[in-house]
Amino acid sequence: MMAATTQSDTALAPPDASKRERGGLGGQLVQRLGLLLAFVVVLAVFTALRPDSFLSTGNVQNLLTTQTVTLLLAFAVMVPLATGEFDMSVGYHVGLAQVLIIGLQQNDHVNWIVAAALIIVLGAVIGLFNGILVAKFGISSFIATLGSGMLLFGVTNWFTGGQQIVGSNLPEVFTNISSPVFGVPIPALVAVVLAIVLYVYFERTVAGRSLFFVGSSRRAAELTGINVRRTVILAFVVSGVLTAVAGVLLGAILLTGTASVGPEYQLPAFAGAMLGATSIKPGRVNVIGTLLATLTLAFLFSGVQQIGAPFYVQYFFNGGILICAVGLSIFAAKRHRERARS
């Protein structure tokens, strides 16, 4: 009864929508390209402050190599995030994968390709497990993946016995993964290829569109015939595979297996994905936004370090950025809604 008189939304409908948007076009463009702008500003400022070291080949190559892991993990949280689900297990999961790729070669003499393949299959299984917990048993994704992450952390420590595994006799093919080819680090190339694949998945496949429809309205998705359960499970499987690949690359970069490595990637991954969602396609996680956000944060942090900030500043960065990114996206969504209503 209270909802009986809703005709008012039509009386105020937008034949003048174009006018309103013309006014806000500049603002929209800034929002769309904000991250690109921020990235350019970061590059310019720190190049000016540290002209010798900031954009040196060494620093850039180093950043591209190490940030590949963060980027892939940002992608890994981004896919379930598109459906509105959190994956809090990627940090622990990447730690396990990293320990396995070193340990399997060093201790069990498994060929590196076989080891990598095993880890990726295991990654898919871990994703499947998360997905089933969330989509089938209806456990809140935040809780389910926090729990499964801790389980994985247990497995990692069990595997290493709490010791660091030093990769002393790893094959050269493997140790060379982190070195550059024609000046571009191989991990960065892997990331570019995966970014393209993900981009196509998000923008050009029905499965990708389903992710967003599920994230927008689960009930509407269901009633339009989308298999919501399968969509969510698939998102977690993709997340698991991406995390496993990131772990293999992390192993090749570090060349040692340490159980404590991994969890510290969780927040930067979320910061990248969420900050990415404020730009390019505002309000939606997207590949290019995540890519730009991760790069911007990496170069920003590197620059701040170079002008003499202590190591612990990174925690302020990641925590602050996460809050700001989510705050920004809520603000953007709110403005979007208000614009829709007025």
Added chain:
Amino acid sequence: MTSVRPPVLEAEGLTKRFGGQLALDEVSIRIQAGEIRGLVGENGAGKSTLIKVLAGMYRPDAGRISVDGTPLTRTGPSPQLAFVHQDLGIADELTVAENIAFTVGFPRRGGLIDWSQVWELASSTYAKMDLDPPPPKLPAGRLSAADKALLGIVRAISRDARLAVLDEPTASLPAPEVAYLLAALRKLRESGTAILYVTHRLPELFAVADSVTILRSGRRVSDGPMSDYDVDSLVEHMLGRRTRERISAGTPPVPGRVVVTVEGLQPAGGQPVDFEIRHGEILGLVGLRGAGQDQIGRAMTGAVPTLAGTLHVDGAGFRPSDDLRARMAKGVVLLPADRQRESTGPGMSVQENLFPGPRNRSGSLINSSAERTAATALLNRYDVRPRRPEMPIDQLSGGNQQKVCVARLLSRPQKLVVLEEPTAGVDVGAKADIHDLVRDAAASGVAVLVVSSDLEEVAALCTRALIVRAGAVVDEATGHDLTEERLTVLAASSAPAGPPNPAPEGQS
């Protein structure tokens, strides 16, 4: 009732305007202590607006309200007026006593909650109103539907309210519990509380109300003691004369072959129903809120589980185990009433909303430019404005959003479409457009089932209508009977008005 005391509620000349539209036009209402006043009117007559003005949610453009002779000056809610909405706002997991204490305030001792007082408070609150209290420690979720409604009412008036405004308190109650609740309301009246009773169920008014106020198009068209009215005269006042002459606008149905057969179909919580839809027919399914008509449409399309029975559509048979996707794949689809939550993906573009499902692609990748062209073509054909496929759907008006949803459904080959409230919250122009689209679809051989509480719409759009009460199909209206007036009477009756047409006996 003819006391020298001032009336509990006296409102005079209340006027409220939205934009150019008069939602309330000098409405006056006067209620005495211990009086139960019915408030009736069709959807959009101004009942909600009147309640919201009384509640202080809207500031009236003109008029004044006094309670017990004291004018209300503030715009906020008055503690002397209690409002009980259909959604009672009761926490099922908490006990009866806690639910009461959250409204009345927790008794404390030394700053901490005094639990023995909390249990006591629950019983004394009921006792003050001469009602038998339920066990105070019982979780509210375990109460019967009527007791839960009563808890909501008791709780609302427990802070010395003089008048309780009840908005369709029996809408979701099964028939035996309605009688129980009405009996409780009569006791409340004896304890001196005045009640403004809003309902669509007209026979209830004759059971419980002392008097009635009838609104039409924002005006008070009639009021007086219940003894001055019967159901027919109430309906006549509610609708005016305008529907008298209007016979169904649809062409007299030439009975085609049977396309849809429903046999013993029983949605969860409903009765088994049987009916048929013929070629070219637009069948309406009407009933009061909570009567179960929407569950029937949803069970047919697989949106809610079916307990038993079969559905045949153009030769294809469906069993209860066939889910929504299986039915969709064979052209049995639903247009849900709730656009925001069940029909559109807010934040997604119009184009994405037009093509959300798995069947809109050539090859395995979406061809974006081809999709854009297809989307633009649909926007043209279904006259969606503005014609911008990339626009987020929630920036469109309600009517245009609905056209997008209709386009999504009807632009593909379908066998049976179930439309829930197809034009709710839609402007007049879009409403006519959508009706035309539905008629075209029916003419092209799609079986159409319209589940709508807009009886005027059903009378105008449908070729035949079934009336649902307590989950069962109890009556049918066709031809000259298919008027808004007749449908209102049929839907509001609590006993079968005519011979139950194709329905099984089963409702109480």
